[in-house]
Amino acid sequence: MNPRRVAAISAKEFIHIIRDPRTLLIIFIMPVLLLMMFGYAFNLEIQDVRVAVIDDDNSALSRQLIERFEGSPFFTVFHYQGSREDLETLFLERDARAILSIPENFAATLIGKHPAGIQVIIDATDPNAATSINNYCRQIVTDFNAGLSGGAAMPFTLESNIWYNPEMRSAPFFVPGILALLLIMISALLTSITITREKESGTLEQILVSPIRPGEIIIGKVLPYILIAFLDGSMILILGVTVFKVPFVGSLFLLALLMALFVLTALSLGLILSTIASTQQVAMMLAFVLTLLPTLLLSGFIFPLASMPLPLQLISTIVPAKYFLVIVRGILLKGNTIAELLVQVLWLAGMSVVLLTISWRKFSTNLER
Amino acid sequence: MTKIFYMIRKEFLQIFRTREMVAILFIMPVIQMVVLGFAVTNEVKHITLIIADRDNSRLSREIVAAFSNTDRFDITGRETDVREIGLDIHRWKAQAALIIPNHFGRDFRRGLRPDIQMIVDGLDGNAAGVSVGYAGGILREWAEAQARQTPRLAMVKQNTPQLELIERLWYNLDLRSAQYMVPGIIVVLLTIISMLLSALSLVKEREVGTLEQLMVTPLSRFELLMGKLAPFLILAFIEFFVVLGAAQVIFPITMKGSYALLSLEAFLYLFTTIGLGVMISTIAKSQQQALFLSWFFMLFLLMMSGLFIPIANMPQFLQDLTLLNPMRYFMAIIRDVFQKGSGWQYLFTDTWRMTLLGTLIFAVSVLRFRKRVS
Amino acid sequence: MNEIAVQTQNLTRRFGKFTAVDRLTITVSRGEIFGFLGANGAGKTTAIRMLCGLLLPSEGEATVAGFDVYKSSEAIKKNIGYMSQRFSLYDDLTISENIDFFGGVYGLSPALIEERKEALIEQVGLGDFRKRLTRDLPLGFKQRLALGSAMLHDPPIIFLDEPTSGVDPRARREFWSIINELAAAGKTVFVTTHFMDEAEYCHRVSIMRAGKLIALDSPGKLKESYGRNNMQDVFVALVNDEDPRPEEQL
Structure with a gap:
C-alpha cells in the first residue's frame, strides 16, 4: 500500500465530486429538506x-x-x-x-x-x-x-409511563432514519456509480496500466466518499439535536465508531454492486432496488417491521440499516453501550466481512481479465 | 399527424427491442406492488410485551390471557422485578411492560380501583401512543365483561342510567389496511413509471445526440413532444391496468366504483406526471441526474400525498402546500372510487384541481423544452 | 431557388461573456462545396447550429435558402439536411427502421420512403444488412447512412458538421465522392472539418479562429497568396503568423 498513490486517486476523485455541483447540492440540501419535511409533516396521530x-x-x-x-x-x-x-x-x-x-x-x-x-x-x-x-x-x-x-369510570386505573421520549415526539424516531438513508445513499449508491463510470469510460484500464494496485484504487476512490458521508452524517445529527431537540444520552465516541462500521458495510455493498453492474444505468437501478428501497421500507425507518408478513421480515434481517437504526436510536435515546448493542454490531461486522471478501475477489478477477 | 405516427412507431420499436425495458415495464411494478403492499402499513401490531403478574390470581391471569389473545401484543417474557424489566426495555428485548400489582384481584373485588402500570419504550412515539391505547381497550373490554358476569363489580352503581355506544363502520368493515394502502401504492407505481421513463427517454436522446437531429427536422415542437410522450402515456395506461389487476389478485381488496371513471381520472393524472418528466428532462444534463432528480421529486410528492401521513395531521402551511401536489388529488380519488364507489360529482373538485395543475405543469414544461440547443 | 444559398451579415453569437462567433459575413452560392475550417472550439459548430435554426444568433443577419434564421427557422428546416458531428441515427433500430423513421418525420409518403430507402441502401451497398441493428455497422457505413437519412427529403442545402471524424481514410474518400456528386447535382454543401486534406476538395474554404473569420477563398488562391504547397501549411501559417494573441485561440 503506497499512501502517495492512494492520495493521488483520492485527489482526482475529489475533483470529480466538486465538478458536479448538482449532485453535491443534492447530497447536502436533500437531508436538510428531508429533516424539515419529516419534522413538520410526520405526525401519525389523528387530529381535527x-x-x-x-x-x-x-x-x-x-x-x-x-x-x-x-x-x-x-x-x-x-x-x-x-x-x-x-x-x-x-x-x-x-x-x-x-x-x-x-x-x-x-x-x-x-x-x-x-x-x-x-x-x-x-x-x-x-x-x-x-x-x-x-x-x-x-x-x-x-x-x-x-x-x-357519579362513580369511577373503571374499576381499576391504567397508569402509563413512557420512557425515553415522554412527549412521544416523532423527531427522535425519524432523525436516525434519515441519517441511515443518507449514509446509504452516499456510501453505496454514489460509490457504485463512480466505479462503474470509470469502468464504462475505460479510464479504469488507464489507471490499471499504471503501477497502482487494485486495493489502492478502491481505497483511494472511496476515501472522499467516507469523508462526505461523515460530514453529511454530522450535519444531520447536529440539526437533529439542535433544531429537532433529539436527546443525545449516549457516547459520541461510540456513535462515531459504529457510524464508521455502518459506512463500511454500505461501502462494501456499493463495491459488490459495481462489480456486478456493467453500466452506470444498471448500477443505479441495482442500487435503487437493493439499497435505497430496503432502507426506506424494510429497516423500521417508517413502517414497523413487526406488522409485516414473515417473508419481508426475513428479508429485513439482511438490511444493514435495520441494525444501524437500533444502534443510533439506542445510543441517542437510551444511552446504550457497545455490550448492549453487541448483536447489531456483530451483524454489521459480519455483513461487511462477507461482502468485502466477495467484492475483493470479484474485483481483482474482473480487473485481471 | 403522420409524422407523429412515425415517432410513436419508432419509440415502441426501441422500447420493445430492449428486454430489460420490458421487464422494467411489466415485471418490476408487480414485484414492487407485492413488497410495498405488504410493507407500507400504518398498523401497529405485535408489540413485544413483558408481563409482570405480581398478583397471580384468577383475575390477573384472565388479564394476561386477554393480552395473549391479540395480535396487537406478543408476550415475550414474564418478569416481576422492575429493575430487570427496565433493563430488558433498555436492551431492546421488549417494547412495553404491563405490571399488575400485588393483591390486584382482591382489591379489584373490593372496588379499591387497583393501579395497573404500563411502561412503554417511547422511541417510536406513534407506536408508544397506539400501544397504550390498545392496552386500555383490552382492559376496558375485560372489565366490562367482568361487570356483566358479576354485576356487583359493575363500573357503575346499580340502577344508574347507562349510555351505550353503537358503532357502525362503513366501507371497510374488517378494517383491512390493504384496502386503504394498496390503491395508494398503485398511484405511486404509476407515477414512478410515467415520470421516470419519459424523463429518461428525453435525456437519453439528448445525451446520444439524436435529439439534435430531430430538432433540425420540420417536426414542430408539439409533434416532437407528442411523438416522444404518447408512447409513454399509452404504456403507463396499460401499466395501470396491469397493476390494478395484479393488486386485486394478490391482496384481499375490493373495488366498488366505476372502472371507466377511474381510468379517465388515471388518464388525466398521467398528463401531470409525464409533464413532470419533461420538466426533469429540461433540468437534468445526464440520465444520472435525471434519476436523482426523479427520486428527489418522488420523495416529496409521496410524503405530501397523504399516502401514509394523513394530510389533516400536517400544520396548515404544509396542508396548503399539498394543494400543489398532483399526487394528492389522484390519491384521494382512487381511494374514494375503490372504497366508497364515489361518482364523478363527488370527485369534481379534486379532478378540476388536478387537471388544472396538470395543464400548468405540462404547459410550462413544453415551453421550457425548446426546439433549440442551449 | 435563387443562386445564393446561404448568406450572413455580421452574424454573432455570445455565451455570457464568451463570443463564440464574431461578426461572421459569408455568402455561399448554389452548387458550391463550402468548407469551414478551424481548430476545435473556433466557432464552427456554433455557426452551423445558428444556420440550421438550432441556436438563435445574438446579433447580425443570416438567410438560408432565402429564409431568415430569426423568423423562419421552421421553413429553413424543410430545406436543409443536417448531420451533426455526433452520430445521429438510432443505434437500437435496424437500418430499414431508421430510414422509415426519418422519412416519416420529414413527411414523405410511404411509397416515396420505400423508393428512396431502396436507392440509399443500394448506394451505400448495405443490401444484405437492412435488417441489422445500426449499432453493428462499421462507422464508415454508419456515416454514409446518416448522410443518406439526413437527405431523404431531397433538400437543396446540406450542412455537415465534421462528418468524417473517426472514419478511416478509404471511407473518407468515398464519403467525399458522394459530396462531389451532390454538388454536381446542384446541391449546396456546407461542411466543417479539421482535416486539411479534405479542405482541398472544397470549392471555397473559410478559416475561423477564436470566432473570427480570418481567411476566405478557394484553396488554390489561398495556397498561392500564402506561398504554400498544401492547405495544412496555409492553415499553420494563418494560425501562427497572424495571430496577435495566440492565448485566445480557444
Whole structure:
C-alpha cells in the first residue's frame, strides 16, 4: 500500500465530486429538506376529525354529551341539517369522518333509568384513523357514564409511563432514519456509480496500466466518499439535536465508531454492486432496488417491521440499516453501550466481512481479465 | 399527424427491442406492488410485551390471557422485578411492560380501583401512543365483561342510567389496511413509471445526440413532444391496468366504483406526471441526474400525498402546500372510487384541481423544452 | 431557388461573456462545396447550429435558402439536411427502421420512403444488412447512412458538421465522392472539418479562429497568396503568423 498513490486517486476523485455541483447540492440540501419535511409533516396521530351531529333529542343531556365531543381536541363538531337519506353524502363529499346520532327520547330514557343507545357511524376507509376515532368515542362515552353515575369510570386505573421520549415526539424516531438513508445513499449508491463510470469510460484500464494496485484504487476512490458521508452524517445529527431537540444520552465516541462500521458495510455493498453492474444505468437501478428501497421500507425507518408478513421480515434481517437504526436510536435515546448493542454490531461486522471478501475477489478477477 | 405516427412507431420499436425495458415495464411494478403492499402499513401490531403478574390470581391471569389473545401484543417474557424489566426495555428485548400489582384481584373485588402500570419504550412515539391505547381497550373490554358476569363489580352503581355506544363502520368493515394502502401504492407505481421513463427517454436522446437531429427536422415542437410522450402515456395506461389487476389478485381488496371513471381520472393524472418528466428532462444534463432528480421529486410528492401521513395531521402551511401536489388529488380519488364507489360529482373538485395543475405543469414544461440547443 | 444559398451579415453569437462567433459575413452560392475550417472550439459548430435554426444568433443577419434564421427557422428546416458531428441515427433500430423513421418525420409518403430507402441502401451497398441493428455497422457505413437519412427529403442545402471524424481514410474518400456528386447535382454543401486534406476538395474554404473569420477563398488562391504547397501549411501559417494573441485561440 503506497499512501502517495492512494492520495493521488483520492485527489482526482475529489475533483470529480466538486465538478458536479448538482449532485453535491443534492447530497447536502436533500437531508436538510428531508429533516424539515419529516419534522413538520410526520405526525401519525389523528387530529381535527370532523364529526357531524344529528341531535334528535335536543335536550340538556344530549347537549352535554355533544359538549364532551366538542371538548375533545380530536374532534371538530358541527350539526348536520340535511336529509337522513343523504347521510352518506357527508362521507362522499369528505365533509365528515364520523356521524354521531342521538335518538329522540334520549334524555327521557336515561332519566327513566334505562340504557339509551347512541349511534356513531365512522368512515373506515382509513382503518387506522377509524380505529382511533372509535377509541376516542368510547372514551367519551365511558367518561359520560362515569359522570352520570357519579362513580369511577373503571374499576381499576391504567397508569402509563413512557420512557425515553415522554412527549412521544416523532423527531427522535425519524432523525436516525434519515441519517441511515443518507449514509446509504452516499456510501453505496454514489460509490457504485463512480466505479462503474470509470469502468464504462475505460479510464479504469488507464489507471490499471499504471503501477497502482487494485486495493489502492478502491481505497483511494472511496476515501472522499467516507469523508462526505461523515460530514453529511454530522450535519444531520447536529440539526437533529439542535433544531429537532433529539436527546443525545449516549457516547459520541461510540456513535462515531459504529457510524464508521455502518459506512463500511454500505461501502462494501456499493463495491459488490459495481462489480456486478456493467453500466452506470444498471448500477443505479441495482442500487435503487437493493439499497435505497430496503432502507426506506424494510429497516423500521417508517413502517414497523413487526406488522409485516414473515417473508419481508426475513428479508429485513439482511438490511444493514435495520441494525444501524437500533444502534443510533439506542445510543441517542437510551444511552446504550457497545455490550448492549453487541448483536447489531456483530451483524454489521459480519455483513461487511462477507461482502468485502466477495467484492475483493470479484474485483481483482474482473480487473485481471 | 403522420409524422407523429412515425415517432410513436419508432419509440415502441426501441422500447420493445430492449428486454430489460420490458421487464422494467411489466415485471418490476408487480414485484414492487407485492413488497410495498405488504410493507407500507400504518398498523401497529405485535408489540413485544413483558408481563409482570405480581398478583397471580384468577383475575390477573384472565388479564394476561386477554393480552395473549391479540395480535396487537406478543408476550415475550414474564418478569416481576422492575429493575430487570427496565433493563430488558433498555436492551431492546421488549417494547412495553404491563405490571399488575400485588393483591390486584382482591382489591379489584373490593372496588379499591387497583393501579395497573404500563411502561412503554417511547422511541417510536406513534407506536408508544397506539400501544397504550390498545392496552386500555383490552382492559376496558375485560372489565366490562367482568361487570356483566358479576354485576356487583359493575363500573357503575346499580340502577344508574347507562349510555351505550353503537358503532357502525362503513366501507371497510374488517378494517383491512390493504384496502386503504394498496390503491395508494398503485398511484405511486404509476407515477414512478410515467415520470421516470419519459424523463429518461428525453435525456437519453439528448445525451446520444439524436435529439439534435430531430430538432433540425420540420417536426414542430408539439409533434416532437407528442411523438416522444404518447408512447409513454399509452404504456403507463396499460401499466395501470396491469397493476390494478395484479393488486386485486394478490391482496384481499375490493373495488366498488366505476372502472371507466377511474381510468379517465388515471388518464388525466398521467398528463401531470409525464409533464413532470419533461420538466426533469429540461433540468437534468445526464440520465444520472435525471434519476436523482426523479427520486428527489418522488420523495416529496409521496410524503405530501397523504399516502401514509394523513394530510389533516400536517400544520396548515404544509396542508396548503399539498394543494400543489398532483399526487394528492389522484390519491384521494382512487381511494374514494375503490372504497366508497364515489361518482364523478363527488370527485369534481379534486379532478378540476388536478387537471388544472396538470395543464400548468405540462404547459410550462413544453415551453421550457425548446426546439433549440442551449 | 435563387443562386445564393446561404448568406450572413455580421452574424454573432455570445455565451455570457464568451463570443463564440464574431461578426461572421459569408455568402455561399448554389452548387458550391463550402468548407469551414478551424481548430476545435473556433466557432464552427456554433455557426452551423445558428444556420440550421438550432441556436438563435445574438446579433447580425443570416438567410438560408432565402429564409431568415430569426423568423423562419421552421421553413429553413424543410430545406436543409443536417448531420451533426455526433452520430445521429438510432443505434437500437435496424437500418430499414431508421430510414422509415426519418422519412416519416420529414413527411414523405410511404411509397416515396420505400423508393428512396431502396436507392440509399443500394448506394451505400448495405443490401444484405437492412435488417441489422445500426449499432453493428462499421462507422464508415454508419456515416454514409446518416448522410443518406439526413437527405431523404431531397433538400437543396446540406450542412455537415465534421462528418468524417473517426472514419478511416478509404471511407473518407468515398464519403467525399458522394459530396462531389451532390454538388454536381446542384446541391449546396456546407461542411466543417479539421482535416486539411479534405479542405482541398472544397470549392471555397473559410478559416475561423477564436470566432473570427480570418481567411476566405478557394484553396488554390489561398495556397498561392500564402506561398504554400498544401492547405495544412496555409492553415499553420494563418494560425501562427497572424495571430496577435495566440492565448485566445480557444
